[in-house]
Amino acid sequence: MPSFGPPVALARWGSFHVGGRLVPLAGKPIRELALSPGGVPARIDPNGTYLAGAMYAQYMIPAECRGRFPLLLWHGGGMTGACWETTPDGREGWQHFFLRRGWATYVSDAVERGRSGFPPYPDIFPGEPLFLPIENPWERFRIGEGPYGRKTQLPGNQFPADGENWKNFMRQVVPRFTTTDEWTLEAYLALLARVGPAIVLAHSQAGYFAWRVAQERPDLVKALVLLEPAAIGDPARVEALKTVPALALYGDFIVGDARWPAIRAKGLAFAEAVCAAGGNVAVVDLPARGIRGNSHMIMMDRNCEEVAALVQEWLAAREFWA
Amino acid sequence: MPSFGPPVALARWGSFHVGGRLVPLAGKPIRELALSPGGVPARIDPNGTYLAGAMYAQYMIPAECRGRFPLLLWHGGGMTGACWETTPDGREGWQHFFLRRGWATYVSDAVERGRSGFPPYPDIFPGEPLFLPIENPWERFRIGEGPYGRKTQLPGNQFPADGENWKNFMRQVVPRFTTTDEWTLEAYLALLARVGPAIVLAHSQAGYFAWRVAQERPDLVKALVLLEPAAIGDPARVEALKTVPALALYGDFIVGDARWPAIRAKGLAFAEAVCAAGGNVAVVDLPARGIRGNSHMIMMDRNCEEVAALVQEWLAAREFWA
Numbered sequence: 001m002p003s004f005g006p007p008v009a010l011a012r013w014g015s016f017h018v019g020g021r022l023v024p025l026a027g028k029p030i031r032e033l034a035l036s037p038g039g040v041p042a043r044i045d046p047n048g049t050y051l052a053g054a055m056y057a058q059y060m061i062p063a064e065c066r067g068r069f070p071l072l073l074w075h076g077g078g079m080t081g082a083c084w085e086t087t088p089d090g091r092e093g094w095q096h097f098f099l100r101r102g103w104a105t106y107v108s109d110a111v112e113r114g115r116s117g118f119p120p121y122p123d124i125f126p127g128e129p130l131f132l133p134i135e136n137p138w139e140r141f142r143i144g145e146g147p148y149g150r151k152t153q154l155p156g157n158q159f160p161a162d163g164e165n166w167k168n169f170m171r172q173v174v175p176r177f178t179t180t181d182e183w184t185l186e187a188y189l190a191l192l193a194r195v196g197p198a199i200v201l202a203h204s205q206a207g208y209f210a211w212r213v214a215q216e217r218p219d220l221v222k223a224l225v226l227l228e229p230a231a232i233g234d235p236a237r238v239e240a241l242k243t244v245p246a247l248a249l250y251g252d253f254i255v256g257d258a259r260w261p262a263i264r265a266k267g268l269a270f271a272e273a274v275c276a277a278g279g280n281v282a283v284v285d286l287p288a289r290g291i292r293g294n295s296h297m298i299m300m301d302r303n304c305e306e307v308a309a310l311v312q313e314w315l316a317a318r319e320f321w322a
Numbered sequence: 323m324p325s326f327g328p329p330v331a332l333a334r335w336g337s338f339h340v341g342g343r344l345v346p347l348a349g350k351p352i353r354e355l356a357l358s359p360g361g362v363p364a365r366i367d368p369n370g371t372y373l374a375g376a377m378y379a380q381y382m383i384p385a386e387c388r389g390r391f392p393l394l395l396w397h398g399g400g401m402t403g404a405c406w407e408t409t410p411d412g413r414e415g416w417q418h419f420f421l422r423r424g425w426a427t428y429v430s431d432a433v434e435r436g437r438s439g440f441p442p443y444p445d446i447f448p449g450e451p452l453f454l455p456i457e458n459p460w461e462r463f464r465i466g467e468g469p470y471g472r473k474t475q476l477p478g479n480q481f482p483a484d485g486e487n488w489k490n491f492m493r494q495v496v497p498r499f500t501t502t503d504e505w506t507l508e509a510y511l512a513l514l515a516r517v518g519p520a521i522v523l524a525h526s527q528a529g530y531f532a533w534r535v536a537q538e539r540p541d542l543v544k545a546l547v548l549l550e551p552a553a554i555g556d557p558a559r560v561e562a563l564k565t566v567p568a569l570a571l572y573g574d575f576i577v578g579d580a581r582w583p584a585i586r587a588k589g590l591a592f593a594e595a596v597c598a599a600g601g602n603v604a605v606v607d608l609p610a611r612g613i614r615g616n617s618h619m620i621m622m623d624r625n626c627e628e629v630a631a632l633v634q635e636w637l638a639a640r641e642f643w644a
Contacts, residue, residue: 004334007333009331038588044454046453049456175439
């Protein structure tokens with residue numbers, strides 16, 4: 001049974017939705033539907049106006065605040081904000097780690113994921129959702145040595161995948177579109193406009209949104225922490241990032257992976273371009289710091305507190321925490 | 323600007339997913355997809371095993387616990403657990419109300435909603451999601467007098483629908499299936515098995531699940547609070563409910579609505595049958611208690627604290643709170 005830390009007092013907590021657009025839809029058939037067993041049928045006319053592309057965020061503001069700016073936690077593809085709230089083996093998540101250290105945390109669900117919802121598609125959102133069977137992230141997130149059926153983790157792999165844990169992880173995987181980036185970017189900009197100056201901690205797919213949002217609003221993004229960013233910002237606008245210090249972290253098992261050497265190489269080249277334009281991007285390969293065994297899901301790995309401590313140290317050294 | 327209450331200390335908080343089944347899927351085409359702009363294409367094989375039907379729950383356990391059992395908050399159709407966390411005009415939600423009074427709260431997302439996610443359909447889940455334009459709940463949730471275009475609320479209606487508020491409400495509406503009741507019931511039973519003896523507070527569609535779950539596990543459901551339940555339990559098993567005290571609340575504007583007179587009449591007949599079998603169901607029409615103007619979204623109405631206080635009083639009178 002995992003242990004939990006001492007109580008924490010919250011000054012405020014709650015949630016809100018931001019952003020989205022009103023989009024009309026017409027030409028669909030009207031239906032009469034019983035929405036509950038034995039219920040009285042309701043007339044559902046799908047024609048009308050949809051509020052599409054809004055985004056959910058939940059905040060917890062500690063009574064003893066030590067972070068100078070709120071910390072926005074942005075999840076990666078296939079996930080929701082739940083990935084920061086726990087680990088597959090039931091330990092405290094990174095949300096706990098940072099809240100316990102006095103950071104105001106905002107955990108959001110990207111557009112079309114989780115509590116953000118999605119409008120009719122392909123009418124309003126183009127494309128369709130992508131679904132992941134339990135076999136897919138086992139290899140793609142650098143957890144298993146070979147296919148899922150072989151049941152062997154990479155040697156020294158820190159992801160808690162034994163027993164019921166892999167199923168616990170897959171329980172929290174949700175469908176995702178691959179065609180909604182502009183909507184998501186717009187919603188993250190709306191989130192930032194609402195919260196005000198903030199530090200963005202982004203994982204995987206959200207690395208792209210974090211870079212892009214910082215390029216749009218360097219006045220509001222005070223720092224970026226990127227956990228294995230899956231893509232880069234706009235290479236034509238690296239100078240927009242020169243006032244935004246960034247820390248990019250990469251885990252283990254990248255050499256030998258089918259895709260991560262190329263993804264990291266692109267990330268490193270972008271970081272160098274930002275630095276050449278006067279910016280400050282620190283890239284840390286965790287194994288080079290002696291932190292070994294990390295999968296792509298760094299915030300859930302058994303050594304995730306050690307990595308969180310490294311992030312905390314980087315933020316504190318930049319005077320974002322007192 | 324809404325006001326907030328004093329700080330609250332949490333002994334524990336976090337989330338988990340429960341339930342679900344492993345279901346195989348075959349015969350689908352394999353795709354190569356760039357999951358981020360400029361990203362390295364990934365091979366996505368949708369064939370394999372899906373973890374379908376799991377459910378998300380987030381808990382907050384106050385340091386000073388006064389509720390004898392945890393309070394499970396189950397949302398209605400088209401919503402997620404977010405409906406308990408705030409109101410469209412940014413006030414504190416019912417989750418705050420009960421947590422502040424020392425209840426351990428568990429806010430879940432029903433199967434296929436929000437952070438619970440959904441598997442491929444119609445392959446694994448039958449049917450397809452239902453989407454609601456902003457015009458639909460305006461009438462169906464007893465808020466507007468006539469269609470949305472007329473922009474007139476029912477006289478004395480307490481739902482905060484002015485200004486940006488109706489859009490804020492629609493921002494949190496998500497797609498829902500109408501074909502997944504058995505999956506949802508199974509997941510709620512798994513939630514209860516994990517949490518242990520609890521009090522269930524259910525809105526609208528979840529009224530059906532609450533009655534049914536109490537009929538399956540009267541040992542674990544210590545009491546039911548039903549906010550405008552949209553459907554009833556199994557009429558053949560009313561005697562299973564005789565040890566489960568229940569409070570059912572109905573709002574205003576039911577007379578004159580197209581569906582709610584029939585829905586309430588069914589609810590009242592079921593409550594009478596439970597009472598005839600030795601049970602204890604209190605039915606409260608809020609207007610008869612002098613609480614007027616409530617829409618179907620009682621927990622968001624401007625007078626929602628007054629209704630929450632009535633629930634709190636009922637629970638305290640039954641020695642569930644000390």
